[in-house]
Amino acid sequence: MQERFVLHNVKHVNGEYLDIVIEGGKIAELADPGQGQGKQIVDYSGAYVSSGWIDMHVHAFPAFDPYGDEIDEIGIKQGVTTIVDAGSCGADRIAELAASRQNALTNLFAFLNISHIGLQRIDELSDMTWINHEKVVEAVRNYADFIVGLKARISKSVVRDSGIEPLRAARALSNATALPLMVHIGSGPPSIEDVISLLEKKDIITHYLNGKANNLFDNDGKPLDVLMKAIERGVHLDVGHGTASFSFKVAEAAKKHHIGLDTISTDIYRGNRLNGPVFSMSNVLTKFLYLGYSLEEVIATVTTHAANWLNRPELGRIQVGDTANLTLFTVQNEKIQLVDSEGDIRTADQTIQSKGVVVNGALIKC
Structure with missing residues (x-):
């Protein structure tokens, strides 16, 4: 059994201080600051604590280039306790991705690419024969505890001459598997109106x-009608x-018109982690703090909002009896x-910095 330890003098995003006692991998007690008792006292005075950050869009299959990376490099080392691979693998290699969980500390789920080849190629929906109904259904059945949805990248460079047909196929597969779709939008054709109208x-x-030409806002920054209806x-x-x-600029338009925030995710992989513009989850969250969202609003997108979408509310709360998945972070005035x-390029006056995680009861300092 994991030893009992205390996260001392941490604070919620609302500024309330507390001690969190963790024993046997679970949250054993939420105590007043300085009152938590345990064999090991870990002083995180001045640091915030939230339920573990969840990144809903990553690429965690390192065998694929350019869109791949190691699970823990884009997970716990970024202050993220749970990541969701966004369609790196189709039916051909989803078993390998699922098996890779055994060698990682970060919690991992996945969207299954509707193309059985996945991101082995970056035009994976340009040939409709690569969408195999039986293989998708079988993969979903075999990995029901792992696959949370289906992924379709619907932009010109991916679908090429297939147009909107891959998304129609994705909709049929969604109906067959009772799983929702994650749909990547980008350059057209197909038009954004045709894409969004098929989503439920x-x-x-x-x-x-x-910020591409085929986006969800008009030239004046007003959200398109198809977005509002969605x-x-x-x-x-x-x-x-x-x-x-x-x-x-698009994010500022969205805020002006009170659009979002649902979930903030990184779409992180080796290249944009090392060379930018993503770098880390902390860096992406800092951008939304800069845009004028409150710390509570920003952190909710990677905790409660993401956990609720995953139908795993326990991942988005700090509650006695739950497995301990927590993120420790600071907000620095620099x-x-x-x-x-x-x-x-924008200059912000504050920066969010991850300082550590508790993942399934184990404390790991960033």
Whole structure:
């Protein structure tokens, strides 16, 4: 059994201080500051604590280039306790991704790419024969505890001459498996109106703040009618920052018109982790703090909002009896330069910095 230890004098995002006692991998007690008792006292005075950060869009299959990375490099080392691979693998290699959980500390789930080849190629939906209904259904059945949805990348460079047909196939597969879709949007054709009109409640639009011509806002920054109708239907909005899919100007337009926030995710992989513009989850969260969202709003996107979408509310709370998945972080009053996917550079006065995690009861300092 894991030894009893205490996270001493940590604080919620609302500023309330407490001690968190962890024993046997679970939260054993939430005590007044200085009152927690345990064999080991870990002093995190001045640090915030939240339920463990969840990144809803990563690429954690290192065998694929360029969109791949090691699980723990984009998980616990970023202050993230749970990551969701966003369609790196199709049916051909989903077993390998599922097996890789055994060698990682970070919790891992996945969206299954509807193309059985996955990101072995980056035009994986350009040939409709690569979408095999039987293979998708079988993979979902075999990995029901791991696969949380289906992924379809619907932009010109991926679908090529297939147009909107891969998304129609994805919709049919969603109906067959009772799993929601995560749909990547980008350059057209197909048009954004054709794409979004096929999405239903709990489906995810990822990259919704991209600055490409085929985006969800008009030239004046007003949200398109198709976006507003999707929100009314219960379609979920996910940032999916990535190398080419986050614009400060579009994000400012979204905030002005009270769009979002549902989930903030990174679309992180080796290249944009090392060379930017993503770098880390902390860096992406800092951008939304800079945009004027409160710390509570920002942290909710990677805790309660993400956990609720996953139908795993225990991942988004700090409650006695739950497995301990926590993120420790600070907000420093120091200037930092932030860059979006368009090369637009902004200077922020505060920066979020991850300091450690408790993942399934184990404390790991960043």
